[in-house]
Amino acid sequence: MFQVITRSTPVIRLLAPRGAVLVEAVRGRKTRTDPKAKSKEGRIKTPPPVDPVEMVVLRERFTEYDLIMRALRLEFKEEMLRKRYEEEVGSLAEERAKQEAEEHRSLMTWNQEENLRMLKIRELRVQKEVEAAEVKKTEAAILREQAMESFVKEKGEEIMRIQEEAKSFINLENLDQRIEEALDNPKNYNFAIDKDGRVVKRTVLQ
Amino acid sequence: MPMKGRFPIRRTLEYLQKGEVVLKNRVKIVTVNYNTHGQLSDGARKFVFFNVPQIQYKNPWVQIMMFKNMTPSPFLKFYLDDGEQVLVDVEGKDHKQITQHVKTILGKTDEVLQAEALARMEAANPANFGPKKYCLKECICEVEGQVPCPGTTPLPKEMTGKYRAQMAAAQD
Numbered sequence: 034m035f036q037v038i039t040r041s042t043p044v045i046r047l048l049a050p051r052g053a054v055l056v057e058a059v060r061g062r063k064t065r066t067d068p069k070a071k072s073k074e075g076r077i078k079t080p081p082p083v084d085p086v087e088m089v090v091l092r093e094r095f096t097e098y099d100l101i102m103r104a105l106r107l108e109f110k111e112e113m114l115r116k117r118y119e120e121e122v123g124s125l126a127e128e129r130a131k132q133e134a135e136e137h138r139s140l141m142t143w144n145q146e147e148n149l150r151m152l153k154i155r156e157l158r159v160q161k162e163v164e165a166a167e168v169k170k171t172e173a174a175i176l177r178e179q180a181m182e183s184f185v186k187e188k189g190e191e192i193m194r195i196q197e198e199a200k201s202f203i204n205l206e207n208l209d210q211r212i213e214e215a216l217d218n219p220k221n222y223n224f225a226i227d228k229d230g231r232v233v234k235r236t237v238l239q
Numbered sequence: 240m241p242m243k244g245r246f247p248i249r250r251t252l253e254y255l256q257k258g259e260v261v262l263k264n265r266v267k268i269v270t271v272n273y274n275t276h277g278q279l280s281d282g283a284r285k286f287v288f289f290n291v292p293q294i295q296y297k298n299p300w301v302q303i304m305m306f307k308n309m310t311p312s313p314f315l316k317f318y319l320d321d322g323e324q325v326l327v328d329v330e331g332k333d334h335k336q337i338t339q340h341v342k343t344i345l346g347k348t349d350e351v352l353q354a355e356a357l358a359r360m361e362a363a364n365p366a367n368f369g370p371k372k373y374c375l376k377e378c379i380c381e382v383e384g385q386v387p388c389p390g391t392t393p394l395p396k397e398m399t400g401k402y403r404a405q406m407a408a409a410q411d
């Protein structure tokens with residue numbers, strides 16, 4: 034997290050000017066093709082002179098400073114890496130991983146038990162449903178049979194009734210007899226009834 | 240129209256953030272098989288309707304898929320990253336029971352969540368100054384109430400090193 038890289042000119046450049054002339058032309062306002070200014074035609078830029086004694090002292094100090102800073106940076110980096118390594122592959126991490134695996138296994142077994150319990154409940158339910166369906170089927174069959182029976186009985190009774198009635202039908206044999214009977218007993222259909230259904234009046238048959 | 244759908248509360252941030260289930264890092268895919276009709280699938284249907292958005296909000300990198308009317312009984316299946324598959328039968332259960340069950344077997348515990356929150360707080364220390372990617376502020380001049388950046392407004396003369404050096408030299 035502390036890897037802040039700053040792009041500054043290296044310190045060496047400041048310390049050791051090997052030649053007196055350091056040609057470092059910056060583009061600025063003019064293009065490549067513009068001629069040099071008349072007042073600057075013969076100018077040779079020279080850097081400021083360097084004091085050798087000062088230079089030596091400074092170089093020593095800077096090397097020491099550099100060494101210390103580099104050492105500190107590497108120390109911090111190493112500490113961070115070690116911490117991360119410990120987190121991921123340390124002894125504590127292994128124990129944690131083992132514990133997690135154990136917990137996971139126990140939770141999985143618990144889940145499996147739950148599933149088995151649900152399975153049992155489901156089996157019971159399915160069984161009950163099947164039985165209920167069977168019972169319904171048998172009941173329906175019984176009802177159907179009963180309906181059939183009653184139908185058959187009704188039809189039979191009707192047949193008997195009609196047979197009974199057939200005895201009093203008019204055939205060719207008793208045709209004459211019945212005609213005689215009908216002529217002997219004239220029926221009078223002219224009567225009046227009151228609201229209660231009792232016969233009130235009868236006309237006299239002519 | 241601000242309110243869309245049958246229970247628009249499901250779309251509010253407050254409701255989503257109230258989700259309890261944060262799945263473990265090992266869970267990668269969650270599959271829910273349920274039926275659109277039938278009383279036994281009712282809990283699963285409610286779970287899909289009410290609780291799956293909460294779970295997805297809390298676990299944005301987990302793939303959750305729904306399959307309808309493929310099996311006679313409803314179930315959940317979790318696919319972990321080491322290939323293990325965890326089957327959870329939810330026939331006849333209530334949606335709250337299902338959530339609780341999932342939280343127990345594959346959810347992060349409260350302690351783990353708290354430890355993670357603590358670690359995150361420690362990492363985001365406001366006392367650290369650095370690049371915007373890692374720290375909150377780059378320089379103390381960005382903090383309200385502090386001396387503003389000399390790059391934008393020049394410092395008062397008494398605070399500059401030049402003036403102080405002059406004063407020190409003048410005294411001596």
